[in-house]
Amino acid sequence: MAHQLHFVLFPLMSPGHFIPIVDMAKLLAQHGPTVTIITTPLIAARFRHTIDRAAASGLPLRLLDFTFPSTEVGLPNGCETLETVTSQDLLKKFYVALHMLQQPFEQLLERLEPKPTCMIVDKYLPWAAETARKFRIPRILFDVMSCFYLLCFHTLHVSEVHESVTASEPFVLPNFPDTIVLTKSQLPGLFNPGSLDAVRLKEFRERISVSESEAYGIVLNTFEELEHRYVDEIRKVKGQKIWCIGPLSLCNKDSSDKAQRGDMASIDEIECLKWLDEQEPGSVIYACLGSISRLCPPQLVELGLGLELSKRPFIWVIRGDEKAEEVYKWIEEDGFEERVKGRGLIIRGWAPQVLILDHPAVGAFLTHCGWNSTLEGVCAGVPMVTWPICAEQFINEKLVEAVLETGVSVGAEAVVSLFDEDKRGVVVKREAVRNAVEKVMGGGEAAEEKRKRARELGEMAKRAVEDGGSSSLNVKLLIQDMMEQANNMTPTEDHK
Numbered sequence: 252m253a254h255q256l257h258f259v260l261f262p263l264m265s266p267g268h269f270i271p272i273v274d275m276a277k278l279l280a281q282h283g284p285t286v287t288i289i290t291t292p293l294i295a296a297r298f299r300h301t302i303d304r305a306a307a308s309g310l311p312l313r314l315l316d317f318t319f320p321s322t323e324v325g326l327p328n329g330c331e332t333l334e335t336v337t338s339q340d341l342l343k344k345f346y347v348a349l350h351m352l353q354q355p356f357e358q359l360l361e362r363l364e365p366k367p368t369c370m371i372v373d374k375y376l377p378w379a380a381e382t383a384r385k386f387r388i389p390r391i392l393f394d395v396m397s398c399f400y401l402l403c404f405h406t407l408h409v410s411e412v413h414e415s416v417t418a419s420e421p422f423v424l425p426n427f428p429d430t431i432v433l434t435k436s437q438l439p440g441l442f443n444p445g446s447l448d449a450v451r452l453k454e455f456r457e458r459i460s461v462s463e464s465e466a467y468g469i470v471l472n473t474f475e476e477l478e479h480r481y482v483d484e485i486r487k488v489k490g491q492k493i494w495c496i497g498p499l500s501l502c503n504k505d506s507s508d509k510a511q512r513g514d515m516a517s518i519d520e521i522e523c524l525k526w527l528d529e530q531e532p533g534s535v536i537y538a539c540l541g542s543i544s545r546l547c548p549p550q551l552v553e554l555g556l557g558l559e560l561s562k563r564p565f566i567w568v569i570r571g572d573e574k575a576e577e578v579y580k581w582i583e584e585d586g587f588e589e590r591v592k593g594r595g596l597i598i599r600g601w602a603p604q605v606l607i608l609d610h611p612a613v614g615a616f617l618t619h620c621g622w623n624s625t626l627e628g629v630c631a632g633v634p635m636v637t638w639p640i641c642a643e644q645f646i647n648e649k650l651v652e653a654v655l656e657t658g659v660s661v662g663a664e665a666v667v668s669l670f671d672e673d674k675r676g677v678v679v680k681r682e683a684v685r686n687a688v689e690k691v692m693g694g695g696e697a698a699e700e701k702r703k704r705a706r707e708l709g710e711m712a713k714r715a716v717e718d719g720g721s722s723s724l725n726v727k728l729l730i731q732d733m734m735e736q737a738n739n740m741t742p743t744e745d746h747k
């Protein structure tokens with residue numbers, strides 16, 4: 252007898268991870284399987300509206316949560332996502348809490364009806380390998396990175412090319428499909444010991460790598476046409492099933508879904524759209540540096556001054572963390588908001604990013620190059636001004652600059668370690684911001700060429716998720732594969 256498919260999805264507690272998982276849940280449910288997202292209460296609250304809307308439209312989708320052990324590990328109450336982790340000490344505790352999620356997750360799985368037939372779990376929750384063994388269901392790993400990044404990671408790992416250079420000495424990635432020049436100071440923590448607690452990271456990476464090798468397959472938020480050589484290479488390197496099913500953000504058709512994606516927006520949806528409607532098509536630069544990366548207040552001020560200097564309309568998102576107050580204060584005391592009145596819209600807090608990027612008035616995206624944002628910029632068909640800050644972002648910048656050729660860098664040169672932003676000060680000057688904006692939005696053949704390529708990539712992205720497109724096909728293949736696995740499964744009573 253054919254099984255009823257039931258996917259259980261469990262994301263890491265960070266917007267760049269749980270936002271695409273929620274999109275993926277909707278996408279899978281649109282194809283028939285029952286989908287349950289399991290998460291923690293504060294994250295569930297941010298998605299309740301979206302999930303309720305999807306369920307009310309008939310999608311077999313639900314959201315369950317269990318308590319995040321913040322207080323047990325000494326985290327402040329409410330510190331449940333990486334956005335609120337503001338020191339090395341809190342980060343250590345956060346990792347401990349992540350490790351404690353296995354038991355409550357398994358208790359919930361045991362009670363689920365219908366019984367889960369497979370699970371998609373974030374790569375950063377390696378204990379899920381054991382859970383999958385206990386429940387005897389296939390575990391698919393969700394990796395939030397691009398294939399380009401994964402191949403960079405692999406190449407650095409096997410070649411150790413970065414070991415024989417100084418921090419600022421440029422090197423070329425060996426045996427790589429494109430010529431990619433990097434420096435050690437641009438690399439993520441594991442390869443760049445100056446940037447984080449590398450020993451601890453190494454241990455954690457090793458656990459992830461074991462859990463990855465045991466996974467049934469990997470699902471990625473990318474599409475084959477965007478980086479097909481890298482998809483092919485990474486399939487060879489991993490020797491595992493890989494399904495590229497993105498861009499996942501494109502599953503949000505409804506404007507409320509776009510506006511509330513990830514959190515309630517800090518600006519009224521209608522007011523935001525009205526402001527955009529008043530601008531010329533392709534004239535606005537949208538500047539947002541993601542959900543967890545940090546720049547010090549003086550550097551943020553310099554970014555604002557760069558936007559002012561560009562003399563173009565802009566939307567500037569200033570995340571509402573504890574440092575933002577200093578920037579808000581400067582905005583008022585300096586008279587900045589008054590000077591840019593009419594052409595500068597400041598969002599203090601959470602922006603409805605996909606709603607904004609999808610508007611025809613937006614002509615470029617100043618981004619920190621988190622993978623979701625990068626892909627959302629690709630979908631919007633706009634060129635990018637790149638300002639990587641930490642983690643994998645400098646590598647994503649290389650993809651945009653050197654492979655897709657749709658971006659111009661502001662010239663950030665080194666990873667700013669998480670929690671160390673105040674030590675760095677102002678490294679990117681306002682003129683550099685203005686110049687990079689001009690190179691993607693201004694006149695001249697090179698800028699026009701970038702805009703044209705960006706438009707073409709945007710069209711390609713949309714075709715990938717349409718019926719018959721590569722990602723649409725990959726979703727069907729994933730579901731078919733899980734159906735075959737479910738039909739071969741031993742009875743669910745044996746799963747415990």
Ligand code: UDP
Nearest residue numbers: 266267541542543601602604621622623624
């Ligand atoms: N995002 C948003 N509004 C904001 C900030 C971020 O909607 O004000 C979303 C953005 O659209 C993306 C995600 O949060 O989907 C951030 O993920 P990304 O990988 O770009 O960067 P991270 O925040 O993980 O560094």
